[in-house]
Amino acid sequence: MEPPATAPPVEYHPSQSYRIALIPGDNIGPEVTAEARKVLEAAARRFGLLLAFETFPWGAQHYLDTGAVMPEDGLERLRRFDAIYLGAMGDPARLPDRVLSWGFTQRVRKRFRQYVNLRPVRLWPGVRSPLAAPGEIDLVVVRENAEGEYTNIGGALYMEQPEELAIQTSVYTRQGIERVVRYAFDLARRRRRHVTSISKANALPFGMALWDRIFAEVAERYPDVETRRLNVDAAAMFLIHRPSEVDVLVCANLFGDILSDEAAAIAGGIGLAPGANINPEGDYPSMFEPIHGSAPDIAGRGMANPIAAVLAAALLLRHLGATAADTRTTHAAQAIEAAVGAVLRRGAVRTPDLGGHSTTREVGDAICAALAG
Numbered sequence: 319m320e321p322p323a324t325a326p327p328v329e330y331h332p333s334q335s336y337r338i339a340l341i342p343g344d345n346i347g348p349e350v351t352a353e354a355r356k357v358l359e360a361a362a363r364r365f366g367l368l369l370a371f372e373t374f375p376w377g378a379q380h381y382l383d384t385g386a387v388m389p390e391d392g393l394e395r396l397r398r399f400d401a402i403y404l405g406a407m408g409d410p411a412r413l414p415d416r417v418l419s420w421g422f423t424q425r426v427r428k429r430f431r432q433y434v435n436l437r438p439v440r441l442w443p444g445v446r447s448p449l450a451a452p453g454e455i456d457l458v459v460v461r462e463n464a465e466g467e468y469t470n471i472g473g474a475l476y477m478e479q480p481e482e483l484a485i486q487t488s489v490y491t492r493q494g495i496e497r498v499v500r501y502a503f504d505l506a507r508r509r510r511r512h513v514t515s516i517s518k519a520n521a522l523p524f525g526m527a528l529w530d531r532i533f534a535e536v537a538e539r540y541p542d543v544e545t546r547r548l549n550v551d552a553a554a555m556f557l558i559h560r561p562s563e564v565d566v567l568v569c570a571n572l573f574g575d576i577l578s579d580e581a582a583a584i585a586g587g588i589g590l591a592p593g594a595n596i597n598p599e600g601d602y603p604s605m606f607e608p609i610h611g612s613a614p615d616i617a618g619r620g621m622a623n624p625i626a627a628v629l630a631a632a633l634l635l636r637h638l639g640a641t642a643a644d645t646r647t648t649h650a651a652q653a654i655e656a657a658v659g660a661v662l663r664r665g666a667v668r669t670p671d672l673g674g675h676s677t678t679r680e681v682g683d684a685i686c687a688a689l690a691g
Contacts, residue, residue, distance in 0.1 A: 335368035336638055336647075339399040339603070343377045344418075345617035346678075347405030350608060350627035353682030354403065357657075358631045360686045361650040367635075372399075378409035378418060387421030393429050401634050402426065402605040405627065408612035420470060427463055430602035432595035433494065434501050435463035435571075436633070437578040437609060444663040445586040445672065453562030455585045458509070460502040460566060461574025463595060465494045466525075468571045490525035490570070495532045501598055502568035503540045509565055513537075514546040516553045516569035516577065529570060550577070557581055582609065589623030589671045592630035600641045606634040620677040623669040625658055628685055632658075657688035 340355065342348035355371065362369045374395075376388040387407075389395075396402055407418040426432065441447055441455035471487040499515070506513045515533045519526040530547065537545050548556060550573045557564065557580055569577060582591035588610040595605040608626030616622055632654040639647035661667055667684040668674030676684075 335370055336400045336642075337370045337372070337398070338634070339396050339402045340371050340373045340405075341376055341402065341407075341422075342373065342405040343407040343612060344379070344409045345406065345612035345614045346622040347377070347407065347612050349405075349617070349620070349622050349678050350624040351403065351405035353624035353678060353685075354405075354627040354631040356682050357628045357654055357685050357689065358635070360689050361635070361654055364653065364689065365646045365650040367646055367650060376422060377407050378413050381413060381417060381421065387418055393425065396426065396603060397430075399603050401638060402603050403631065403634060404605055404607040406608065406610065406612040409614065411614060424468065424470070426605055427595050430595075430605070431464070431597045431599070432602070432604055433462065433464040434498055434594075434596040434598060435459075435461035435574060436594040436596055437461065437574070437582075437591065438629075438633075439578070439581040439585050439591060441585040442590065442659055442662045444665050445590065447584055447586060449558065449561070449584050452584060455561045455581075457561065457564040457581060458505060458566050459574055459578040459581060460498060460505065460568040461578060462494060462498040462569070462571050464571075465489045465491060466571030488522075488525055488572075490528050492528070492532060495529055496536060497598075499533050499536045499568055501596075502566050503536060503543055506543050506566040507540070511542060512544045512546070512565035513540075514548060514553070514564055514567045516548055516550050516567060516573050518550050518573075520549065526570075533568075553577060554580060557584060561585075578609065587623075587671055589626055589669065590629070591626050592633050594630070594633045594637065596637065604634075604637055606630045606637070620679065621670050622678045623671050624678050624682050625662075625685075628654065628658060628682070653689055654685070657685045660688040661685055 340351060342351040358369060381387045407422060408415055437459040439455060439457050441452055467488045469489045471489060472485040475483040502513050517526040517529045519530050561584055579588060582588045591609045593607050593609040597604050608630050610626055613622060632651040635647040635651035661684045667676045667680055669676055669681055
């Protein structure tokens with residue numbers, strides 16, 4: 319469903335201030351972050367929000383200069399913020415991706431208990447899907463974000479020798495599975511009341527069997543929510559053939575990482591796909607980002623699509639509104655999404671990945687203009 323063209327007629331007054339940590343990152347990260355911040359500031363002016371930004375120059379260059387992706391006290395510094403906004407990290411020509419992932423992204427996710435990775439996917443009016451008949455695509459991938467395949471447990475032996483060996487261990491716990499599945503069901507109750515669970519118990523009979531069993535247990539507590547269970551290979555096909563039938567999709571870490579990119583591709587590309595790393599309890603700040611990478615091949619050319627970054631900013635505001643019970647932030651998020659929808663529907667301003675010729679900045683300016691009405 320498309321957001322309303324305008325926000326409800328409410329009179330807003332500045333009150334509570336929200337502190338947002340900005341980590342623009344590498345390559346196109348600073349380019350799209352600049353547009354996301356511009357849109358956030360425009361929304362703040364319209365809805366009477368006080369947003370205080372602080373920028374941290376962490377990423378590949380910081381690592382090359384100091385030997386660390388962020389300072390030793392980086393996590394403690396981020397802990398003081400209401401939310402974290404990440405542009406993109408990655409510079410494969412100078413650093414292996416694992417250095418930045420485990421030096422920042424995975425550390426933040428695990429230290430701040432961001433055990434839900436939320437990736438909404440939508441086929442916007444005016445955007446063409448590569449599918450011939452996609453129908454209406456409006457789904458959310460809820461990805462377990464703290465354990466599974468991304469626990470960094472394992473090791474290597476006999477490196478660069480004929481008998482070289484690598485072991486990568488996946489970890490599944492009752493608590494880890496149950497909490498993310500519960501989150502998916504609660505989300506489905508606010509949407510179309512349907513949850514699809516993804517596993518692969520026929521080939522992974524321990525961890526995935528535990529996943530299936532806990533999903534069934536949680537489902538019994540939500541009799542008003544319909545369910546479906548698919549093996550991950552069947553799910554990959556289902557997303558292509560029947561994407562309009564998916565509402566909330568919940569899955570383990572690696573499966574969610576892959577399937578959310580596939581879902582974004584069938585809805586116009588990852589340049590339109592936002593993501594959020596959520597600590598549902600609000601004990602720690604959550605982190606918001608576009609799901610695309612740092613795209614070094616187009617960095618500095620002014621052609622990166624900022625819409626995923628802008629929609630990640632809208633997710634940030636929605637989260638702040640939910641945790642602080644502040645309707646202004648929710649209305650501001652709705653207005654940003656409506657402005658994005660208006661720009662995409664008109665089609666006059668769009669970046670090359672969507673078949674246009676506009677620059678990153680021009681798309682950001684168009685969203686701000688639509689936001690202003």
